[in-house]
Amino acid sequence: MMALQKTLSLLLLLLLTLLGLGLVQPSYGETMYQRFLRQHVDSTQKGGTSSYCNKMMQTRGMTRPRCKQFNTFIHADIGAINDICEAQNIQCKNGKMNCHEGVVRVTDCKLTASSPRNCRYQGQGSSRHVVIACDGDPLVPVHFDG
Structure with missing residues (x-):
């Protein structure tokens, strides 16, 4: 269970990083x-x-x-x-x-x-x-x- 939480936390951090860099954009901002x-x-x-x-x-x-x-x-x-x-x-x-x-x-x-x-x-x-x-x-x- 702890490993799953850690993985999800890392994925969320990666998504936020990509959003911050402008490499991924939410569809409402297109x-x-x-x-x-x-x-x-x-x-x-x-x-x-x-x-x-x-x-x-x-x-x-x-x-x-x-x-x-x-x-x-x-x-x-x-x-x-x-x-x-x-x-x-x-x-x-x-x-x-x-x-x-x-x-x-x-x-x-x-x-x-x-x-x-x-x-x-x-x-x-x-x-x-x-x-x-x-x-x-x-x-x-x-x-x-x-």
């Missing part, structure tokens, strides 16, 4: 750009599987307080995604004209089952057209529109 990166960008993996989706949706905080129904991860570096923001403006689903389209490798994660604290996803990888909304100066991605 900019729209940071939220976009957390929810939609993974340049380190190819994805494409259900196990990938199950892991990433949980790791990236999209299973609390409830399971997110659908999410897309883009498998490109942020430079390539920022380049999409330089493409011609097109209309977003909300009617604004700050969306841009490009082709990238993605993994779509669709919720297939959920119970308290257990979200299960089906993953499918492909290369396809995506639409993202961009804002700021310079333009950066802030919303995945489709």
